[in-house]
Amino acid sequence: MPELPEVETIAADLRPHLVGRTVVRCELLFPTIVRHPEPELFIDSVVGMRISSVGRRGKYILIRLVDDLMLVVHLGMSGQLRLVEPSTPLATHTHATLNLDDGMQLRYRDPRRFGRLLLGTEAALLDSKAMPPLGPEPIDPGFGADDMYQRFRRRKAKLKAILLDQSTIAGVGNIYADESLHRARLRPDRIAGSLSKKSVRRLHESLRESLLVAIQNRGSSVDTYRDAWGEFGGQQERLLVYGRAGEPCFTCGRPLSLVRIAGRSSVFCRRCQR
DNA sequence: TTAAATTCCTGTAAGC
DNA sequence: TGCTTACAGGAATTTA
Numbered sequence: 001m002p003e004l005p006e007v008e009t010i011a012a013d014l015r016p017h018l019v020g021r022t023v024v025r026c027e028l029l030f031p032t033i034v035r036h037p038e039p040e041l042f043i044d045s046v047v048g049m050r051i052s053s054v055g056r057r058g059k060y061i062l063i064r065l066v067d068d069l070m071l072v073v074h075l076g077m078s079g080q081l082r083l084v085e086p087s088t089p090l091a092t093h094t095h096a097t098l099n100l101d102d103g104m105q106l107r108y109r110d111p112r113r114f115g116r117l118l119l120g121t122e123a124a125l126l127d128s129k130a131m132p133p134l135g136p137e138p139i140d141p142g143f144g145a146d147d148m149y150q151r152f153r154r155r156k157a158k159l160k161a162i163l164l165d166q167s168t169i170a171g172v173g174n175i176y177a178d179e180s181l182h183r184a185r186l187r188p189d190r191i192a193g194s195l196s197k198k199s200v201r202r203l204h205e206s207l208r209e210s211l212l213v214a215i216q217n218r219g220s221s222v223d224t225y226r227d228a229w230g231e232f233g234g235q236q237e238r239l240l241v242y243g244r245a246g247e248p249c250f251t252c253g254r255p256l257s258l259v260r261i262a263g264r265s266s267v268f269c270r271r272c273q274r
Numbered sequence: 275t276t277a278a279a280t281t282c283c284t285g286t287a288a289g290c
Numbered sequence: 291t292g293c294t295t296a297c298a299g300g301a302a303t304t305t306a
Contacts, residue, residue, distance in 0.1 A: 001299065059300080077299055078284080093284090112283045114300060132301080157277055166301075174299065223298075224285085262278070264299070 002075040004138070004171030005214035006225050006233065007059050010081055013228040014106075015054040017083055018063065021100040022050045030095035033108065035116045036130035042119050046071060046098070058134045058170030068121045072131060076114030078224045082107050111224070134170040138207050139215075145197075145204040152192040152200055159195075160188035161262035163207075172207070174264050175220055175242045180207040182241045187273045188266040189259065213238075241267045 002010075026046050031039035049065040056062060061081065063071040073081055086105040096108040096117060108117060118130045125131040135151070136143040151168050162168055163177040172180075181188050183206035186199060195203070219225060219233035222243060226232065236243075240250060245258035249269040257270050 003300095074300085076283095076301085110283095111285065112299085114283065129302090155276085161277075164300085263280085265297095 001077050001173060001175070001223055002079065002219075002225055003059060003173035003176055004056075004211055005176070005217075005235065006219035007056050007061055007075065007171070008215050009219045009233065010075075010228050011054050011056040011061050014061075014063075014081070014083060017104065018051045018054050018100070018106070020051065021102055021104075023047055023065075023098050024101050025097075025099035027097045028095065029097070030113070033095040033110065033113065033115070033117055034119075036118045036120060036125065036128055042117070045069065045119055058137070058166055059173070060131065060134075070118075070120065070122060070125070072118040072120075072125065073108065074116050074118075076110060076112065076116065078112040079108065079110040079115030080224065080226055080230075081228060082109070082226075082230055083228050132167065134166055135168045136170065138169050138171060139211050145201040148204045149195075149197050149200040152195060155192040157192055158189045158261050159186060159192050159203075160264065160266050162192040164262060164264065169207075171211075174266075175222065175239065176207070176210050176214065178242045178267050179240055180210040182268060182273060183210060185273050188261055188268050241269065243267070 023046050026043045028034060028039050028043065034042045049069065051063055051065060053064045059074060061073040065071060083104055083106055086099065091109050093111040094107050094109045098106040100106065118125055126133065136147065152162060155162055159181060160177055163172050180203065184203040186203060214220060214235040217234040217238065218227060220235040220239060221232040222236050241256055244256050245267045246255050249256055249272055252269065252271045254269060254271045256267050259266050
């Protein structure tokens, strides 16, 4: 499922092909995938707009248009954003298409429909609660271990739950939460507020490392993730614990444990992670 | 205020 | 072989 590294890969792939392009046509095959504003207004507003930049915030892809307007894409569990020739056969569960002035077509496909499309100024999207306030970017050099320590202090929830909380840190999902906790040798059920500064520093570094390596490898194609060209990522073969419950820990050889925390499966090594 | 549980949704895989 | 059932999870919403 798409988390920060996967979303970053797609945004970076699309950027050189989208910036400077104008949207000439928009079709919503499943209008309820648009959560803001009303689908008709969404279409009216996006058509004719020129794309000025493509960015990412947490797990959101931000396609900036003129006049501070943003087309925001959240891929949810199974969302895919692809740039194709319009003659390409339409895949099942394609919910929206955007034609560009260079003849290409941007398509949004999402079998499980947990994803969504938004359009508006940043302020309007925040005000309408269409987009929630997000915590800092974990790979931003300005986000240090001390910041993380302050955010974890006094929190009584388990580490795994805190890492998944987008308002505490943006962009981390189940894959990279498990991966970074393993690298940091911390149990996912540790109470976040109980960590020493030293442990938080280790987790901070591990999280950055997990995410940056995954970006280098173009993300993890577990489940349905594909990049903007429909290609697989490379990180799924290099994951240390995610999806490996029962298999031997690469460090100590002990079978990896599976527990449920905050309704999510969590894989970890009982020997290496204390 | 915070944390945990529930809900949405469909493809996939396990089990009978 | 073919059907049923459980499971996967991001985040909004509800409950405690």
